[in-house]
Amino acid sequence: MTECKAHAICCRSLSKSFGETPVLRSLNLCVDRGELVCLLGPSGCGKTTLLRCIAGFEHPGAGSIQIGGKTVAGAGLATPAAPEARRVGVVFQEAALFPHLSVLGNVAFGLSQGRGLLSRLGRGPGRAERARAREMLDLVGLADKADRRPGELSGGEQQRVALARALAPEPEVVLLDEPFANLDRSLRLTLRREVRDALKACGATAILVTHDQDEAFTMADRVGVMLDGEIAQIEPPERIYDHPADTRVASMVGRGALLDASVEDGGLVCCGLGRVSADGIGEACAGAGCSVFVRPEGLRLNPEGCPRSVAGRVVRVEYAGDHRLVTVDIGNGAAIPVKVDPNLRVSVGTEVGVEVVGPVRVVRGVKPPSPVTVSAKRTADAGRRDR
Amino acid sequence: MDTGGAAVVRGGGLGGIAPGRARRAPIMLLIAASVVGVLAALPVVYLFVRALEAGGGELAETLRRPGLLVLVLRTAALAGVVAGASVAIAFVLAVLTAATDLPLRRLSSVVSVLPLAVPCYVGASAVVGLSGPGGVLEGMGTARGFWAAAVVLTLFVFPLAYLPLRASISRVDPRLVDAARSLGESGLGATLRVILAWSWPACVGGGVLVGLYTLGEFGAVTMLRCDTLTAVIYEQYRSSFSRTGAAVSSLLLVVLVLALLGVGGLLRRRGKWSSARGSSRGGVTLRLGAWRWPAFALVMLIGAGPVLLVVLTLLSWLGYEGGAVGVGGGLWAGAATSASVAIAAGVACVLMTAPAAVLAARYPGRVSGLVERAVSTGFALPGIVVALGLAFFALRATPFVYQTWAMVIAAFVVLFAAQSLMALRASLERSPVRLEEAARTLGRGPVGAFVGVTLPGLAPGIGAAWVLVTLSAMKELPAMLLLSPAGSVSLAELVWSSTREAMFASAAAPGLALIGVSAGLVWLVAMREGLTR
Ligand SMILES: Nc1ncnc2c1ncn2[C@@H]1O[C@H](COP(=O)(O)OP(=O)(O)O)[C@@H](O)[C@H]1O
Numbered sequence A: 001m002t003e004c005k006a007h008a009i010c011c012r013s014l015s016k017s018f019g020e021t022p023v024l025r026s027l028n029l030c031v032d033r034g035e036l037v038c039l040l041g042p043s044g045c046g047k048t049t050l051l052r053c054i055a056g057f058e059h060p061g062a063g064s065i066q067i068g069g070k071t072v073a074g075a076g077l078a079t080p081a082a083p084e085a086r087r088v089g090v091v092f093q094e095a096a097l098f099p100h101l102s103v104l105g106n107v108a109f110g111l112s113q114g115r116g117l118l119s120r121l122g123r124g125p126g127r128a129e130r131a132r133a134r135e136m137l138d139l140v141g142l143a144d145k146a147d148r149r150p151g152e153l154s155g156g157e158q159q160r161v162a163l164a165r166a167l168a169p170e171p172e173v174v175l176l177d178e179p180f181a182n183l184d185r186s187l188r189l190t191l192r193r194e195v196r197d198a199l200k201a202c203g204a205t206a207i208l209v210t211h212d213q214d215e216a217f218t219m220a221d222r223v224g225v226m227l228d229g230e231i232a233q234i235e236p237p238e239r240i241y242d243h244p245a246d247t248r249v250a251s252m253v254g255r256g257a258l259l260d261a262s263v264e265d266g267g268l269v270c271c272g273l274g275r276v277s278a279d280g281i282g283e284a285c286a287g288a289g290c291s292v293f294v295r296p297e298g299l300r301l302n303p304e305g306c307p308r309s310v311a312g313r314v315v316r317v318e319y320a321g322d323h324r325l326v327t328v329d330i331g332n333g334a335a336i337p338v339k340v341d342p343n344l345r346v347s348v349g350t351e352v353g354v355e356v357v358g359p360v361r362v363v364r365g366v367k368p369p370s371p372v373t374v375s376a377k378r379t380a381d382a383g384r385r386d387r
Numbered sequence B: 001m002d003t004g005g006a007a008v009v010r011g012g013g014l015g016g017i018a019p020g021r022a023r024r025a026p027i028m029l030l031i032a033a034s035v036v037g038v039l040a041a042l043p044v045v046y047l048f049v050r051a052l053e054a055g056g057g058e059l060a061e062t063l064r065r066p067g068l069l070v071l072v073l074r075t076a077a078l079a080g081v082v083a084g085a086s087v088a089i090a091f092v093l094a095v096l097t098a099a100t101d102l103p104l105r106r107l108s109s110v111v112s113v114l115p116l117a118v119p120c121y122v123g124a125s126a127v128v129g130l131s132g133p134g135g136v137l138e139g140m141g142t143a144r145g146f147w148a149a150a151v152v153l154t155l156f157v158f159p160l161a162y163l164p165l166r167a168s169i170s171r172v173d174p175r176l177v178d179a180a181r182s183l184g185e186s187g188l189g190a191t192l193r194v195i196l197a198w199s200w201p202a203c204v205g206g207g208v209l210v211g212l213y214t215l216g217e218f219g220a221v222t223m224l225r226c227d228t229l230t231a232v233i234y235e236q237y238r239s240s241f242s243r244t245g246a247a248v249s250s251l252l253l254v255v256l257v258l259a260l261l262g263v264g265g266l267l268r269r270r271g272k273w274s275s276a277r278g279s280s281r282g283g284v285t286l287r288l289g290a291w292r293w294p295a296f297a298l299v300m301l302i303g304a305g306p307v308l309l310v311v312l313t314l315l316s317w318l319g320y321e322g323g324a325v326g327v328g329g330g331l332w333a334g335a336a337t338s339a340s341v342a343i344a345a346g347v348a349c350v351l352m353t354a355p356a357a358v359l360a361a362r363y364p365g366r367v368s369g370l371v372e373r374a375v376s377t378g379f380a381l382p383g384i385v386v387a388l389g390l391a392f393f394a395l396r397a398t399p400f401v402y403q404t405w406a407m408v409i410a411a412f413v414v415l416f417a418a419q420s421l422m423a424l425r426a427s428l429e430r431s432p433v434r435l436e437e438a439a440r441t442l443g444r445g446p447v448g449a450f451v452g453v454t455l456p457g458l459a460p461g462i463g464a465a466w467v468l469v470t471l472s473a474m475k476e477l478p479a480m481l482l483l484s485p486a487g488s489v490s491l492a493e494l495v496w497s498s499t500r501e502a503m504f505a506s507a508a509a510p511g512l513a514l515i516g517v518s519a520g521l522v523w524l525v526a527m528r529e530g531l532t533r
């Protein structure tokens, strides 16, 4: 376990059940110093539970947690360390600012740890503490709101104060649990950028939990896809998108078509889209049968009867501004999403051809039951199944 | 890229799931919380022990005492009549003030709870004086007996039923009225039927509250010569020959309390919409038209009339011979006694119920449920029963506290802990656990987090609990009569003894002082119920 000294936080074989229900299943997660990891997973997959275990509000049933090289739970430790002894900052979904303190008082709250209880009650924050608190407020762009009460701030401002409060004592790691979930969409977009900038400016290590794929992809250094109490894949966003580790990750992240395939010689697979060359046959495929995955932008729509394409019929057309997503039924109940130019007019019922132009990946695991198209709705279903 | 994941159902947030669920309460907290539960259960348990000890023969003899049955029936009948009449009055006033375009609605609402400012025995004292020799009502027949007591009690306690009724009626879902009308009922009929069905649980709850109060009422009924079980218990205890008799009579009263609660439970189950949720922007408004001002006059007459009558009577007595005496030394001593005991009782109550409130709000479970049940039993019990139970217990087990202020304060804690527990618990539940967790991650220990973050938010709740208990304790008569150290006289006792001896003039000043205290209580309640907004 020596390699964990290099990590800001390291969870090993973490398990946790509530009663009979297992919520975390032997989960492993290591985060480098200064890294921002986003955990992406459907509701109920155990994200919050994981963060609560790290923060010390819940105690894992098995496995160990190390923070800053120090074991705080498991691994022979008699009692898990108390939350206040872990040097972990937390930003809750609903900000949870102290209503009786000013914005500055909130940010300075965690800075008076050395002092005794009575002296902390008696005096407000000292000079050095105020200076540090102002510095943090500066960082989140709220220096002018220092004397306000939390109730007088907007939702986005409250979250920024919460972040400043969590960062002020220079914690080993900051945990953010769906910090933008209660905000409206446009605010979320700006706040993502601001929060990432603030975290990077402090060089803070952070774990941000979300069920929003855009949020995870735009903010993270590495995205961890969490499914069913485990981390199914943890890699940079590009890798997750281009090389999903298994069918579950493939169906969870972005859109695409998952198809049954059989392996042939010369790096070829045979699937509903014809005989195509595919990556990763060796790694992911043990026997002859496997699943392949292709993104909508890896496919092209051709007129009916074109060579090298598979015939099908358009069953749905979705307009998305910068592109159109055309779903083509190629038989056997396989509905394939194809990304096309927004100016291309196609109507439902048209007979077309689908050609593979981009990479086809072989992925581990069995193909999820039909429909094959992986869409937002399917992701939600997956979330419900997971619970 | 597509926001595939965004459609997923929203998660609960860090700690979105009640974090107390899987956690066990600290053992010290369990012990501290149980103290008040044990204390609250003590009187009634001990009364049982005491009555059983007496043995079958003595028990049977006591129960066969001539007149006992009449007494029980009278007590039950009085509770029934007062409860029924109070609910009827309260329903009318609540509809008028919460579901119509009555003018000056805020004033009307506050006036509807104003009668609570007159302790029943003060009201009774005024009525007795007025109908006595030289009184205004002299010759109008004697204002004594069952019906006099029923009228006086109803006039001064119906607001206990008004409060829950008003709260319920102001949340009536207007869509239900629309639905009833669309099914062909006339506007007024539909509205009233919907309101009645909707507020049925509140009607029952209010009736039970008034009934409980009436069962335990002591001062007014003895002054008005309508002896109920409480009067007999008092006599039996004082005469000290038949202490067992007092215990048995107390248990009979407890049986009546249980019967009342049982009847309440039965009636409540008959409600059709008892589980319906109120609408947030709820409320219906009936147009009164030409009846607006007559209705307003009715509210003023019922709410303010009796109160004014009593206050003016007492004021006029102040000028009489002897009134001045009342104002003198006796009054100040009484006020000092009442105030200091009540203040101490308030502090004791808050301190003792605080652990139970933390337990109930943060670690709900079997123990917290038991403690809450014991504490609400104390609330339902008549003051005289609690006092008697504690007296018996102290005589036997801890004679050194018998007839000390500690006994009185313990009785007040048993009687009023429920109010304090509810107020504290409500404000604790409003203070999110998340705040404490945030404080923990910022380096505070469990106690530090509670003191630094939760406590500041609790201050108003603690204040409210303390004031509520203090003001209630000032008014309490039977516990004071039974338990106070020899030689001390509180305001409540002053009113009671002066009236009994027909020295009305000396009842005036303490009576007015008590009305002042109670007015503070009423104001608090009115503010909390949102009547002043
Ligand atoms: N305190 C608890 N008691 C019982 N079950 C819990 C508790 N906390 C969480 N769970 C269960 O654990 C599962 C994972 O919850 P959670 O970690 O909140 O998921 P997420 O944050 O990913 O939405 C859910 O099924 C939830 O019902």
Ligand SMILES: [Mg+2]
Residues within 6 Å of the ligand: A044, A047, A048, A049, A177, B011, B012, B013, B014, B016
């Ligand atoms: Mg969650």
